[in-house]
Amino acid sequence: MPSSENGRLAVRKTYKLFIGGAFPRSESGRVYPVLGRGGALLGNAAQASRKDARDAVSAARAAAGTWSGATAYNRGQVLYRVAEMLEGRAAQFTAEVAAAENIREPKAGQQVDAAIDRWVWYAGRPDKVAQIAGGANPVAGPYFNFSVPEPTGVVAVIAPQESSLLGLVSVVAPVIATGNVAVVVASLDRPLPAISLAEVLATSDLPRGVVNLLTGSTAELAPVLAGHMDVNAIDVTGVAGGDRAELERLAADNVKRVFAAEQDWAAPPTTQRMLAFLETKTVWHPMGT
Amino acid sequence: MTDTVPWSYAPAPQERGIVTIAPSYGLFVDGKFAAAADGRTFATVNPATEEPLAEVALAGEADVDRAVRAARAAYEKVWGPMPGAQRAKYIYRIARLIAERAREFAVLESLDNGKPIKESRDVDVPLASAHFFYYAGWADKLEYAGFGPARPVGVAGQVIPWNFPLLMAAWKLAPALAAGNTCVLKPAETTPLTALLLAEVCQQAELPAGVVNIITGAGETGAALVAHRGVDKIAFTGSTEVGKQILRSAAGTGKKLTMELGGKAANIVFEDAPLEGAVEGIVNGIFFNQGHVCCAGSRLLVQESVADILLDRLRRRLGTLRLGDPLDKNTDIGAINSRQQLDKIRELSAAGETEGAERWSPACELPDRGYWFPPTLFTGVSQSSRIAREEIFGPVLSVLTFRTPDEAVAKANNTPYGLSAGVWTEKGSRILWLAQRMRAGVVWANTYNRFDPASPFGGYRESGFGREGGRHGLRAYLDA
Numbered sequence: 177m178p179s180s181e182n183g184r185l186a187v188r189k190t191y192k193l194f195i196g197g198a199f200p201r202s203e204s205g206r207v208y209p210v211l212g213r214g215g216a217l218l219g220n221a222a223q224a225s226r227k228d229a230r231d232a233v234s235a236a237r238a239a240a241g242t243w244s245g246a247t248a249y250n251r252g253q254v255l256y257r258v259a260e261m262l263e264g265r266a267a268q269f270t271a272e273v274a275a276a277e278n279i280r281e282p283k284a285g286q287q288v289d290a291a292i293d294r295w296v297w298y299a300g301r302p303d304k305v306a307q308i309a310g311g312a313n314p315v316a317g318p319y320f321n322f323s324v325p326e327p328t329g330v331v332a333v334i335a336p337q338e339s340s341l342l343g344l345v346s347v348v349a350p351v352i353a354t355g356n357v358a359v360v361v362a363s364l365d366r367p368l369p370a371i372s373l374a375e376v377l378a379t380s381d382l383p384r385g386v387v388n389l390l391t392g393s394t395a396e397l398a399p400v401l402a403g404h405m406d407v408n409a410i411d412v413t414g415v416a417g418g419d420r421a422e423l424e425r426l427a428a429d430n431v432k433r434v435f436a437a438e439q440d441w442a443a444p445p446t447t448q449r450m451l452a453f454l455e456t457k458t459v460w461h462p463m464g465t
Numbered sequence: 466m467t468d469t470v471p472w473s474y475a476p477a478p479q480e481r482g483i484v485t486i487a488p489s490y491g492l493f494v495d496g497k498f499a500a501a502a503d504g505r506t507f508a509t510v511n512p513a514t515e516e517p518l519a520e521v522a523l524a525g526e527a528d529v530d531r532a533v534r535a536a537r538a539a540y541e542k543v544w545g546p547m548p549g550a551q552r553a554k555y556i557y558r559i560a561r562l563i564a565e566r567a568r569e570f571a572v573l574e575s576l577d578n579g580k581p582i583k584e585s586r587d588v589d590v591p592l593a594s595a596h597f598f599y600y601a602g603w604a605d606k607l608e609y610a611g612f613g614p615a616r617p618v619g620v621a622g623q624v625i626p627w628n629f630p631l632l633m634a635a636w637k638l639a640p641a642l643a644a645g646n647t648c649v650l651k652p653a654e655t656t657p658l659t660a661l662l663l664a665e666v667c668q669q670a671e672l673p674a675g676v677v678n679i680i681t682g683a684g685e686t687g688a689a690l691v692a693h694r695g696v697d698k699i700a701f702t703g704s705t706e707v708g709k710q711i712l713r714s715a716a717g718t719g720k721k722l723t724m725e726l727g728g729k730a731a732n733i734v735f736e737d738a739p740l741e742g743a744v745e746g747i748v749n750g751i752f753f754n755q756g757h758v759c760c761a762g763s764r765l766l767v768q769e770s771v772a773d774i775l776l777d778r779l780r781r782r783l784g785t786l787r788l789g790d791p792l793d794k795n796t797d798i799g800a801i802n803s804r805q806q807l808d809k810i811r812e813l814s815a816a817g818e819t820e821g822a823e824r825w826s827p828a829c830e831l832p833d834r835g836y837w838f839p840p841t842l843f844t845g846v847s848q849s850s851r852i853a854r855e856e857i858f859g860p861v862l863s864v865l866t867f868r869t870p871d872e873a874v875a876k877a878n879n880t881p882y883g884l885s886a887g888v889w890t891e892k893g894s895r896i897l898w899l900a901q902r903m904r905a906g907v908v909w910a911n912t913y914n915r916f917d918p919a920s921p922f923g924g925y926r927e928s929g930f931g932r933e934g935g936r937h938g939l940r941a942y943l944d945a
Binding site: 248249252253256293296297299300301303304306307308318320444447461462463464465 | 557871900
């Protein structure tokens, strides 16, 4: 973090949550220190509570109608706008990722570039997914029968713990590209780039509540989201393998879709993460005079 | 029918100064503008005033050759080997730049083409930008398109018409570029200006030189382009007559072809249709863009039981259409694009009268200068009449009637064309029954003339082959 250069004392940022388009502190008043290289304090992150998680789900649900009802073309444009906004702040993110992940700036810069390009990749997706995941079905009768993919709804995302920005973008973008809304729990030890990403999302014409971001204890928040009856699906990629079974048990209460897939975040994406959070709707209609 | 007094409207002119038209334009080859090798030029005029707008270079065989070579070099050295993700970024840039300069494009289009500003502003230009945006997203995802390993075709020679100059350029260039091809595009001789502005956008986007080349000229230039041995793929939108010439000239060359040709679409109104909506759909179907639309609903097939009431309402609606200055934001009907096209519309309309159909137009004052034709309705049209068979490509609607659904299908399909069809009914099962029987590439139900980058468009039979738009539109530009 810049402290004092040229004798000027830097203004530090307060890192807060991102819920319903606003940046509140945790209602619990809790924060936890985020440490960088050699134990240096990078900042205090809000430690979200069970109630913050519920608020985030409410905000997401309130945004679900607007976002799933937006045209695919519009969603694509908004995602592209995120890339544009991120590009303009690439230097800031490079510094933050370098500090958060304790890596050198050139390597952090590559992560940031890849994260920007990932938004561009997903920007081209919303208006194409129906032509890949849907189609006409040739049933044996005088019916016109077709299937279209629709968003699952509110998706909880436990972000990867290691890759603070690229990993985060790689799990959030596919969820919202298709019209879902998200409640995201950022990496426990590396949450600060996620909060800065929320600032980008807040200025990218993304309707408020489409992405809600919590920082804090994964162990505390994940079970709340997994058991929440108004969450339709959960991506537990950021939860250690041994801890997933309990979340799957909780998710069963409302037949939540549970998804997990580690991957090399630097590799080009596939459709896997998008298709995981889609429902298929099939419509029959008779044909006749 | 009662006489309605048309509302009078104060002029609402779109400011013309937003666009700067140069006195002369060169050919856009290998990233730079240059005069034709032999220095020839031609004028493009404003069809609403007959005033010349600019002198434009007339490309000859030498220029065509230079453009194709530039495209080939760019294909082999730059664009072909470039990763799809990077091609995507260039195409996204073009989409954004068109959106940023949208009003400039719209005014220029209306000046050069004669179409109303509300149409160029609200339809042509936004759709052109959206088309680039859509196909940009395919450039790095071609392996998901379902056509096997993604291999581009090579150099595409593309010839487009004057009715939607910028939009047709977008329909041609966007999928070609996304798939990794390079292009030589020839706009129509009466409407070259927005394509040349698009060339400037390509420069602003820093698109590598030679990836898009734009050569202006008339039929001879187009013929030289499609006949060039360095062209791997021909994409043509225009008349069926010229399309057939191109097919003959390409025979035996192995060139990959797509053709988007003429149409004589049936717009079918059943007795249970919501008539007010149908009237709007009929108007939109045939009077949108002065009827210069290959998929125009130029044959109205109306069920006999509602024919009188529908035609009454239609005539009343036509009386409220405003014809005049294309740059006036209230204008519904602009100018006919050229003297030649006006002559053709007049000739076919005269033939309609000679063959016994009844002609009607609303009271409609035509400007003194420019090329104009009033909205025109023919009733009592027989299926054998020229105005029921030939594409007029103007604001002229031929009305026929039918009694049963089967008769509607038979009459609708009684044409060598097969681009589009419209159906108006409250019964969903009937829409789908009819759609199944239409020999047409696009069927609009309770709407008409809808276009979207995600939706495939193209014809059956003599309306051509190949699809533009959607996932299907990629196939035309992939070696698949």
